[in-house]
Amino acid sequence: MSDGIRFPTREPVDFVIIGSGAAGGVLAKELATSGFDVVVLEQGPYLRPSEFSHDELDVIFNNAYSGGTSGDFPQTYRQKETERAEVAGFPAAYYARMVGGSSVHYSANFWRLRPLDFNERSRLGAIPGTGFADWPLTYEELEPYYTKVDWEIGVSGAPGPFDPPRSKPYPVPPMPLKSSGALLEQGAKKLGLHAQPAPVAILSQPHNGRPACIHCGFCMGFGCEANAKSSTLATMIPLAEATGHCEIRPLSTVYKLETDADGRVSDVLYFDAKGASQGQKAKAVILAANGAETPRLLLASESSRFPDGLANSSGKVGKYLMFNSHSSANAMFEHELNEYKSIQCTRIIQDFYESDSKRDFYGGGVIDARPFLSATPIFYALNGLPPDTPTWGPEFKRALSEGFTRRLSILGSGTSLARESNSISLDPELKDRHGRPALRVTYEDHPDDLALAAFLQDRCVELMEAAGASKIWRDPVEVQSITAHLLGTCRMGDDPQESVVDRDHRSHDVPNLFICDGSSLVTSGRGQPTMTIQALAFRAADRIREFSKNNEI
Amino acid sequence: MQQQTKTRRDFLLASAGLVGGGWLAANWPGVAEAAKAAGAARAEGATFRNLEPRDAADLEAIAAQIIPDDDSPGATEAGVVYFMDTALGSVFAGQAAGLAAGLADLNAKVVAMDADADRFAGLDPAKQTELLRAEESSAFFGGVRFMTLCGFLAMPAYGGNRNHLGWDLIGFDHRHAWQPPFGYYDAKATGKGDGNV
Numbered sequence: 001m002s003d004g005i006r007f008p009t010r011e012p013v014d015f016v017i018i019g020s021g022a023a024g025g026v027l028a029k030e031l032a033t034s035g036f037d038v039v040v041l042e043q044g045p046y047l048r049p050s051e052f053s054h055d056e057l058d059v060i061f062n063n064a065y066s067g068g069t070s071g072d073f074p075q076t077y078r079q080k081e082t083e084r085a086e087v088a089g090f091p092a093a094y095y096a097r098m099v100g101g102s103s104v105h106y107s108a109n110f111w112r113l114r115p116l117d118f119n120e121r122s123r124l125g126a127i128p129g130t131g132f133a134d135w136p137l138t139y140e141e142l143e144p145y146y147t148k149v150d151w152e153i154g155v156s157g158a159p160g161p162f163d164p165p166r167s168k169p170y171p172v173p174p175m176p177l178k179s180s181g182a183l184l185e186q187g188a189k190k191l192g193l194h195a196q197p198a199p200v201a202i203l204s205q206p207h208n209g210r211p212a213c214i215h216c217g218f219c220m221g222f223g224c225e226a227n228a229k230s231s232t233l234a235t236m237i238p239l240a241e242a243t244g245h246c247e248i249r250p251l252s253t254v255y256k257l258e259t260d261a262d263g264r265v266s267d268v269l270y271f272d273a274k275g276a277s278q279g280q281k282a283k284a285v286i287l288a289a290n291g292a293e294t295p296r297l298l299l300a301s302e303s304s305r306f307p308d309g310l311a312n313s314s315g316k317v318g319k320y321l322m323f324n325s326h327s328s329a330n331a332m333f334e335h336e337l338n339e340y341k342s343i344q345c346t347r348i349i350q351d352f353y354e355s356d357s358k359r360d361f362y363g364g365g366v367i368d369a370r371p372f373l374s375a376t377p378i379f380y381a382l383n384g385l386p387p388d389t390p391t392w393g394p395e396f397k398r399a400l401s402e403g404f405t406r407r408l409s410i411l412g413s414g415t416s417l418a419r420e421s422n423s424i425s426l427d428p429e430l431k432d433r434h435g436r437p438a439l440r441v442t443y444e445d446h447p448d449d450l451a452l453a454a455f456l457q458d459r460c461v462e463l464m465e466a467a468g469a470s471k472i473w474r475d476p477v478e479v480q481s482i483t484a485h486l487l488g489t490c491r492m493g494d495d496p497q498e499s500v501v502d503r504d505h506r507s508h509d510v511p512n513l514f515i516c517d518g519s520s521l522v523t524s525g526r527g528q529p530t531m532t533i534q535a536l537a538f539r540a541a542d543r544i545r546e547f548s549k550n551n552e553i
Numbered sequence: 554m555q556q557q558t559k560t561r562r563d564f565l566l567a568s569a570g571l572v573g574g575g576w577l578a579a580n581w582p583g584v585a586e587a588a589k590a591a592g593a594a595r596a597e598g599a600t601f602r603n604l605e606p607r608d609a610a611d612l613e614a615i616a617a618q619i620i621p622d623d624d625s626p627g628a629t630e631a632g633v634v635y636f637m638d639t640a641l642g643s644v645f646a647g648q649a650a651g652l653a654a655g656l657a658d659l660n661a662k663v664v665a666m667d668a669d670a671d672r673f674a675g676l677d678p679a680k681q682t683e684l685l686r687a688e689e690s691s692a693f694f695g696g697v698r699f700m701t702l703c704g705f706l707a708m709p710a711y712g713g714n715r716n717h718l719g720w721d722l723i724g725f726d727h728r729h730a731w732q733p734p735f736g737y738y739d740a741k742a743t744g745k746g747d748g749n750v
Binding site for chain 2: 061
């Protein structure tokens with residue numbers, strides 16, 4: 001628990017921010033440093049870097065940071081709207097419940113979008129059966145905020161041949177090359193492709209009073225005990241609290257937004273650490289609970305005035321869910337790579353970013369090399385060996401002893417088309433431990449997304465061959481039922497019939513409700529959304545400050 | 554032998570501890586603290602806290618089939634069965650009955666196979682292998698395999714992976730800090746050393 005300021009619940013604070021993750025952390029810092037009183041309600045605990053460990057059993061298999069796989073926070077999943085959703089053993093919408101949110105446990109790949117990601121619909125035309133649309137913003141409008149992310153959050157990197165324009169260089173140089181990156185470079189060179197240093201929100205050198213990465217290797221799924229990973233826990237939250245204007249209130253699970261007679265949000269109802277119901281009054285509310293929990297809360301906040309859920313006159317709350325398309329292949333090499341050391345990803349290939357009319361599907365993506373699920377021992381033993389390996393006995397043991405240090409994965413990450421049928425909704429039967437309807441995920445990749453995934457996987461395999469792999473195997477290309485990318489479910493737009501928030505993240509329906517997180521994205525980008533979510537959050541804070549100054553909230 | 558799980562969903566589910574059926578998965582959350590406390594309290598060679606000695610002998614024999622102690626230490630030397638004992642005494646307590654039933658089923662097959670043996674641990678190794686080959690698709694075997702891998706590769710504080718034997722086998726060196734070069738190929742690419750890292 002923080003030792004800082006406490007605000008009374010019955011007097012309205014300037015802003016209640018729901019969620020302390022990638023977006024919520026940025027908004028809290030920006031508004032608190034401007035002198036606004038801010039209460040951040042976070043459903044997870046407030047852990048300190050010294051509490052993070054390399055305990056794979058606890059962190060990965062016990063889901064220590066995502067609330068456990070037990071019945072406390074069940075989710076259901078189905079592919080199609082016509083199906084009955086089933087309880088997913090592993091959460092379909094996978095995110096961290098803790099102060100800092102998923103920015104604590106992510107791998108920290110930080111790719112900017114490019115100009116085309118914002119206006120691709122205009123450039124390519126409509127795609128029937130989808131909600132493919134332009135953003136109400138341009139890259140040029142967002143660029144200053146990407147630069148803010150680079151410098152304030154802390155991004156390591158170096159320019160690449162296909163990068164969009166940037167107004168300022170990276171604050172710190174790229175992370176040191178790993179063997180996966182060296183092999184990707186080798187393969188790319190042979191194939192005439194371009195490998196470039198991967199931009200990551202992990203510090204290669206000290207910056208803003210934080211230390212450089214010590215290459216311990218426990219990034220994906222783990223918290224950084226060195227404070228080198230640029231989570232909002234490490235970067236924004238301490239600055240917000242230092243103002244004396246921001247209270248981080250952990251273990252506070254918001255279940256309803258109450259509106260007053262004017263249709264404005266007035267009270268944020270939540271369960272406290274003991275499960276007791278509380279209400280925090282607010283002059284304005286910023287919802288930043290992620291692309292799954294944000295629409296869930298809006299839908300659960302239905303009332304006689306808002307019968308389809310709050311902020312949902314468009315009917316688009318929860319719709320157009322996008323995961324990013326994904327595919328992967330794996331390889332063994334003759335010598336040791338030791339991918340268990342250092343960060344996940346040090347080189348990326350952007351040659352296939354743009355959609356290409358010569359291909360018979362929409363979409364583009366980025367390729368990178370990394371240990372992926374085999375960065376840690378148990379995960380490796382369960383998933384890391386080729387499918388033709390015996391699963392027990394002397395041959396299994398021999399394979400187990402040889403693979404860990406010699407394997408890598410190459411991933412293709414890319415576009416998802418927005419489909420209205422892909423959604424977050426409330427499960428009609430299942431309840432969570434607070435009695436709230438469980439989160440229901442409906443998702444089936446668009447055929448073009450699967451075609452793109454297969455296309456990128458072929459490129460991954462070619463790269464492995466060109467890099468001299470001794471053995472290569474593919475993971476299946478199929479409909480995704482688990483994701484850490486939760487995008488598009490309260491999309492921004494100028495048309496209140498077609499979008500949930502306007503270009504400034506204000507609800508079209510509720511003037512003092514702002515929504516800013518992965519749900520705001522109109523298109524999915526090519527695979528790594530967090531940097532864009534944070535650029536949007538910095539921009540939203542600027543707009544909200546302006547509105548507040550002009551008495552326009 | 555059975556191939557590893559194939560689909561992306563399957564391997565993620567497997568990773569989440571759901572391989573091998575519900576008896577193992579249902580009460581996974583919470584294992585960490587309880588198991589760690591128990592594991593830390595146990596000295597090497599101590600008696601079992603939760604397993605019947607004969608069940609422990611069978612589980613140890615199965616684990617030894619999965620990761621044999623041959624020219625390098627395997628499941629037995631790494632103390633995998635102590636991890637199992639620890640886990641079954643904490644969050645898997647509710648599953649102990651299911652495990653015992655699985656073992657009883659297996660031992661019924663042992664008796665049918667060899668009149669001289671009444672327990673799996675008493676079968677000669679070739680017959681153990683033969684029997685497990687017939688069982689390798691079962692939830693019981695999947696569950697024991699999952700626990701064996703966890704016991705072999707989890708932090709030693711949980712009772713298994715003694716003296717880091719599991720980590721040593723796969724080449725995982727658990728340090729909190731590294732410096733480049735990390736591996737052969739980056740060393741070569743950056744001209745740092747001859748790739749001997």
